[in-house]
Amino acid sequence: QKEVEQNSGPLSVPEGAIASLNCTYSDRGSQSFFWYRQYSGKSPELIMFIYSNGDKEDGRFTAQLNKASQYVSLLIRDSQPSDSATYLCAVNNAGKSTFGDGTTLTVKP
Amino acid sequence: DVKVTQSSRYLVKRTGEKVFLECVQDMDHENMFWYRQDPGLGLRLIYFSYDVKMKEKGDIPEGYSVSREKKERFSLILESASTNQTSMYLCASSRLILNTEAFFGQGTRLTVV
Numbered sequence: 684q685k686e687v688e689q690n691s692g693p694l695s696v697p698e699g700a701i702a703s704l705n706c707t708y709s710d711r712g713s714q715s716f717f718w719y720r721q722y723s724g725k726s727p728e729l730i731m732f733i734y735s736n737g738d739k740e741d742g743r744f745t746a747q748l749n750k751a752s753q754y755v756s757l758l759i760r761d762s763q764p765s766d767s768a769t770y771l772c773a774v775n776n777a778g779k780s781t782f783g784d785g786t787t788l789t790v791k792p
Numbered sequence: 793d794v795k796v797t798q799s800s801r802y803l804v805k806r807t808g809e810k811v812f813l814e815c816v817q818d819m820d821h822e823n824m825f826w827y828r829q830d831p832g833l834g835l836r837l838i839y840f841s842y843d844v845k846m847k848e849k850g851d852i853p854e855g856y857s858v859s860r861e862k863k864e865r866f867s868l869i870l871e872s873a874s875t876n877q878t879s880m881y882l883c884a885s886s887r888l889i890l891n892t893e894a895f896f897g898q899g900t901r902l903t904v905v
Contacts, residue, residue, distance in 0.1 A: 717893055726882055726896040727835075771835065773894075778823055778842070778886070779850075780894060784834035 686710060687774050689783035698792050702759040706783055709753065716748055716780030717773040721785065727771055731757060762790040769790045795819070798883050798897040805904050811870040813900050815883030821895075822888035824866035826850075826858065828879040829899075834884065841866055842888065873904045 690705040704718075715734050719727035725743040733739045733755065745758040755774075759766055767790050772783040799814035817824065825840040827850075838849030839858040847858050855877060859867045866885075870877055880901050884894040 715892075726899050728896070732893055752902045778888070779837070779840065780825075781837070782827075782835040784832065 685783070686781045687772055687783040689770075689772050689786045691786070693789060694763050694779050695789045695791060698762060698764060698790055700762050700790075701751075702762045702766065702788055702790070703788075704757040704759075704770050704772075704786050704788070705774040706755045706757075706774075707753055708755070708772075708774045710774065710776055710781070711750075711753065713774045713776045715775040716746070717775065717780065718744075718746060718757045719771040719773060719782075721769045721771060723768075762788075762791050766790050794898040796883055796885050796895050798881075798900050800900050801898060803902045805870075805873050805902065807874060807904055808871045809870075809904075811873050811902070811904075813868040813870075813883075813902070815866045815868070815885075815897055816864050817866075817883075817895070818864065818887040819885065819895070820863065821885035822856060822863070823886045823894075824860065825884040825886075826856075826868045827882045827884065828852070829882055830879050837840055838868065847853065859865065873902075875904050876900060878904045 685736045718731040723726040731746040739746045743760045747756045769785040769787045771785045773780040796817045826838040827835045841860045857869045883897040886894045
C-alpha cells in the first residue's frame with residue numbers, strides 16, 4: 684500500500700462544475716497536508732494547506748481534513764479550464780513531505 | 793517571492809558520466825530537498841538536508857549523493873549516470889519550522905544516453 688494514495692484519474696468535469704479530489708494516507712503521525720497544482724511541464728505550486736480537522740476555504744478552493752479517517756480532499760467550485768492540471772496531495776511529518784501520484788483534472792469548456 | 797533556481801532546464805549525459813545538478817534558493821530556508829518525478833511513480837524523495845553539511849537519505853538514495861556546503865545551495869550528484877536515472881529532477885526548499893510548504897525549482901529534465 685502506498686503511503687499517500689489519490690483517486691485515480693483522469694478526472695473530467697464541465698466548466699462551472701465542482702471537481703472533487705481525494706487523498707488517503709497511512710502515517711497517523713502526519714501533521715500537515717498540502718495540495719499542489721502542477722501544470723504540464725511545470726513544477727508544483729502550492730494552492731492549499733490544512734493542519735486541523737474540518738474545512739478550510741480559500742476562494743473557489745476548499746480543503747477538508749479528517750485525521751480519524753486519514754483522509755484529505757480538495758474541492759474546486761466553479762471549475763475553469765485554467766484549473767486543468769495535475770493535483771498532488773502531500774502529507775508532511777517532521778518536515779518531510781510524501782507525495783501522492785497526482786490526479787489529472789481536465790475542465791471542459 | 794521565494795525563488796528556487798536549478799542550474800539547468802535540460803541536460804543530456806552519457807552513461808557512466810558524473811553528473812552535477814545544482815540548486816540555489818534565496819529565502820534563507822533551512823530545509824532543502826531533491827525529488828525525481830516519473831510518470832506513474834509520482835514525486836519520490838532522493839535526499840534532503842536540514843542544515844549545512846547535513847544530509848538525510850530519502851526513499852530512493854541509491855546511485856545518488858548530495859552536497860550542502862552553503863545554506864543556499866544543495867547539489868545532487870549522480871556518481872555514474874545510468875539510463876534508469878533519466879527523469880525530471882526537482883529541487884525544493886522550506887523553512888525549518890515543521891510542516892511548512894515546500895517551494896519548488898523549475899526542474900531539470902535529465903536524459904542519460
